[in-house]
Amino acid sequence: MSDALQFHLEHTCGQARAGMITTRRGSIPTPVFMPVGTQATVKALSPLELEEAGASIILGNTYHLYLRPGHELIRRFGGLHRFMAWDRPILTDSGGFQVFSLGDLRTISEEGVEFRSHLDGSRHFIGPEQAMDIQEALGSDIMMAFDECPPSTADYQYVQRSLQLTTRWAERCLQAWRQRDRQALFGIIQGGLYQDLRLQSLTQLMELDFPGYAIGGLSVGEPPCQMYEVIENLAPHMPADRPRYLMGVGTPVDLVEAVARGVDMFDCVMPTRNARNGTLFTSTGKLNIKNARYADDHEPVDARCECYTCRTFSRGYLRHLYRTGEILGLRLNSLHNIHYYINLMQQIRGAILENRFDVLRDSVLDIYK
Amino acid sequence: MSDALQFHLEHTCGQARAGMITTRRGSIPTPVFMPVGTQATVKALSPLELEEAGASIILGNTYHLYLRPGHELIRRFGGLHRFMAWDRPILTDSGGFQVFSLGDLRTISEEGVEFRSHLDGSRHFIGPEQAMDIQEALGSDIMMAFDECPPSTADYQYVQRSLQLTTRWAERCLQAWRQRDRQALFGIIQGGLYQDLRLQSLTQLMELDFPGYAIGGLSVGEPPCQMYEVIENLAPHMPADRPRYLMGVGTPVDLVEAVARGVDMFDCVMPTRNARNGTLFTSTGKLNIKNARYADDHEPVDARCECYTCRTFSRGYLRHLYRTGEILGLRLNSLHNIHYYINLMQQIRGAILENRFDVLRDSVLDIYK
Numbered sequence: 001m002s003d004a005l006q007f008h009l010e011h012t013c014g015q016a017r018a019g020m021i022t023t024r025r026g027s028i029p030t031p032v033f034m035p036v037g038t039q040a041t042v043k044a045l046s047p048l049e050l051e052e053a054g055a056s057i058i059l060g061n062t063y064h065l066y067l068r069p070g071h072e073l074i075r076r077f078g079g080l081h082r083f084m085a086w087d088r089p090i091l092t093d094s095g096g097f098q099v100f101s102l103g104d105l106r107t108i109s110e111e112g113v114e115f116r117s118h119l120d121g122s123r124h125f126i127g128p129e130q131a132m133d134i135q136e137a138l139g140s141d142i143m144m145a146f147d148e149c150p151p152s153t154a155d156y157q158y159v160q161r162s163l164q165l166t167t168r169w170a171e172r173c174l175q176a177w178r179q180r181d182r183q184a185l186f187g188i189i190q191g192g193l194y195q196d197l198r199l200q201s202l203t204q205l206m207e208l209d210f211p212g213y214a215i216g217g218l219s220v221g222e223p224p225c226q227m228y229e230v231i232e233n234l235a236p237h238m239p240a241d242r243p244r245y246l247m248g249v250g251t252p253v254d255l256v257e258a259v260a261r262g263v264d265m266f267d268c269v270m271p272t273r274n275a276r277n278g279t280l281f282t283s284t285g286k287l288n289i290k291n292a293r294y295a296d297d298h299e300p301v302d303a304r305c306e307c308y309t310c311r312t313f314s315r316g317y318l319r320h321l322y323r324t325g326e327i328l329g330l331r332l333n334s335l336h337n338i339h340y341y342i343n344l345m346q347q348i349r350g351a352i353l354e355n356r357f358d359v360l361r362d363s364v365l366d367i368y369k
Numbered sequence: 370m371s372d373a374l375q376f377h378l379e380h381t382c383g384q385a386r387a388g389m390i391t392t393r394r395g396s397i398p399t400p401v402f403m404p405v406g407t408q409a410t411v412k413a414l415s416p417l418e419l420e421e422a423g424a425s426i427i428l429g430n431t432y433h434l435y436l437r438p439g440h441e442l443i444r445r446f447g448g449l450h451r452f453m454a455w456d457r458p459i460l461t462d463s464g465g466f467q468v469f470s471l472g473d474l475r476t477i478s479e480e481g482v483e484f485r486s487h488l489d490g491s492r493h494f495i496g497p498e499q500a501m502d503i504q505e506a507l508g509s510d511i512m513m514a515f516d517e518c519p520p521s522t523a524d525y526q527y528v529q530r531s532l533q534l535t536t537r538w539a540e541r542c543l544q545a546w547r548q549r550d551r552q553a554l555f556g557i558i559q560g561g562l563y564q565d566l567r568l569q570s571l572t573q574l575m576e577l578d579f580p581g582y583a584i585g586g587l588s589v590g591e592p593p594c595q596m597y598e599v600i601e602n603l604a605p606h607m608p609a610d611r612p613r614y615l616m617g618v619g620t621p622v623d624l625v626e627a628v629a630r631g632v633d634m635f636d637c638v639m640p641t642r643n644a645r646n647g648t649l650f651t652s653t654g655k656l657n658i659k660n661a662r663y664a665d666d667h668e669p670v671d672a673r674c675e676c677y678t679c680r681t682f683s684r685g686y687l688r689h690l691y692r693t694g695e696i697l698g699l700r701l702n703s704l705h706n707i708h709y710y711i712n713l714m715q716q717i718r719g720a721i722l723e724n725r726f727d728v729l730r731d732s733v734l735d736i737y738k
């Protein structure tokens with residue numbers, strides 16, 4: 001474990017877990033959804049709004065922040081928390097996923113990855129030591145080990161070699177990890193859809209003893225049932241006393257299905273990205289505010305939602321804002337969706353603590369399947 | 370006067386006036402700046418933020434709202450206040466200015482104006498009766514009479530004929546004005562840069578006895594000194610017991626110069642539009658947040674400003690948000706600029722009440738000239 005993070009497993013309901021992560025910047029009740037603040041802002045929302053929505057932790061993207069405004073600049077500002085005025089916990093990813101999905105002309109070596117910036121074509125190198133140094137500059141409360149994310153089309157042999165590289169990189173991350181009393185470090189399990197490789201990856205990382213473990217390389221195009229299967233087979237082997245983080249997931253159904261299989265932490269751009277496209281999550285399912293049927297609709301997006309958007313505005317008004325391209329529409333939609341996701345996780349947690357998670361899971365599946 | 374609006378002139382300092390407009394939706398201390406809510410939203414800001422910034426009245430654009438979402442739809446929502454969740458006063462323009470500046474293929478007749486929508490080319494007709502009906506549907510607290518806005522290049526003869534048409538239209542607006550206990554109606558003085566025509570227009574409108582008078586057709590490209598001259602010669606002839614509204618103006622210098630000549634009310638897209646372009650108004654002058662010099666600047670935009678932006682974020686962070694095209698940047702910049710404008714008007718009012726307006730005016734001129 002790390003002095004920077006404690007995890008207390010409070011209760012289980014089947015495989016579903018309710019717990020509490022404690023950091024020096026505050027506690028994180030789990031299961032938790034972490035809004036994504038890619039470029040030092042959760043798109044369209046202010047830190048005040050995120051706090052009011054009940055966000056207990058947000059995510060920052062190392063790759064993006066490294067390129068713009070640069071981690072050394074953020075270091076001079078006293079870290080990402082002060083830079084973006086968010087004083088609750090922050091988790092930063094390692095940059096690995098974006099290097100592999102956004103960087104051009106990547107060259108992977110034992111040392112790390114050389115790539116060109118997707119912004120201006122400039123050449124960069126990130127390896128485990130650089131990823132740790134950048135995240136130290138950002139000052140996140142939870143850092144992620146630098147991993148290789150193989151393409152979803154990679155064959156068994158590639159995935160096997162890749163996860164072994166990820167393990168060696170994880171070891172170097174541990175060695176480069178300095179602020180152990182301030183920043184926790186999670187390892188990332190790879191192995192694609194190969195069950196034995198997932199277990200191999202997990203076993204290797206557990207030997208290194210991380211304060212938390214993430215499941216990477218899922219939700220990259222495979223059918224949801226395959227993702228659920230990987231989690232279902234993997235989670236029972238993961239240490240019960242460490243938080244489990246499923247990276248980049250997902251839909252409301254994904255959340256309940258992964259919680260049902262023992263996952264504690266999630267992040268996804270879906271609520272904010274969908275909001276900007278006019279897709280809203282509600283207690284009765286998805287709602288596309290672009291639709292002409294809402295033009296004269298005086299009801300709120302979700303009568304059961306207590307967010308500023310739903311307390312104040314009608315579907316008709318939101319549809320007008322969407323149609324006219326008004327920024328306020330992007331704001332109000334984003335605010336609502338983030339509320340929905342955070343509220344859903346709070347409901348999930350409550351249901352686990354009261355041994356009625358299965359009922360809640362079924363109701364989410366009913367609505368969203 | 371109208372039952373819908375009372376104006377009390379509290380104090381003068383030279384020609385500068387401090388007053389109080391009272392409506393059934395609240396009081397408006399003058400001089401006042403009205404943020405522009407073109408499409409039923411002051412761009413990038415929530416109604417809550419406008420209230421917190423101290424906005425006592427905002428403006429809606431009849432032309433835009435007529436086209437999208439349509440005034441009949443807004444009527445069904447209970448009016449613009451309920452549609453956009455703003456319960457303080459709203460002033461709507463008559464649509465005239467936009468019909469003339471945005472509408473295509475305009476045909477002006479005694480009856481009104483036929484034009485094509487700038488959005489989809491559809492054909493429309495607005496005359497005085499339509500302008501009043503639309504504004505009645507919007508339910509604004511202050512309506513504007515429908516006027517012709519001649520091009521800034523129009524000659525004496527054209528401007529003279531035009532202002533007479535505007536007077537006849539104003540008379541028809543008075544006749545079509547129904548909700549006299551709920552909605553006030555202002556006449557609009559035209560006459561271009563011709564002093565005698567301005568007085569002619571004013572005299573004709575005063576005979577019709579409006580609850581307030583606006584000066585239209587200025588700030589359309591002429592040098593500021595010419596605008597100030599028109600106001601300076603016109604204001605002393607305007608009734609002292611009615612509010613005076615200079616439409617579509619302006620810069621901080623314009624505001625103090627027009628107040629110095631007896632104007633009470635202003636609206637302008639400048640604070641919000643400039644904000645979205647990265648230009649911020651501060652107590653020490655304009656600041657362009659795009660500039661690389663602010664990248665590493667840990668200071669707030671304006672240390673003397675008490676807005677959320679200045680209380681919470683650095684110039685370096687705002688520059689990062691601008692550079693990365695983040696919506697939060699547009700929000701925080703807009704919030705600050707609206708705060709600046711409203712605060713400036715509050716300072717102006719305080720200075721008038723304390724007979725020290727000239728000192729304040731000089732300091733604004735020092736900073737912004």
Ligand SMILES: [Zn+2]
Pocket residue numbers: 301302305306307308309310311335336337339
């Ligand atoms: Zn809501």
Ligand SMILES: [Zn+2]
Pocket residue numbers: 670671674675676677678679680704705706708
């Ligand atoms: Zn400010």
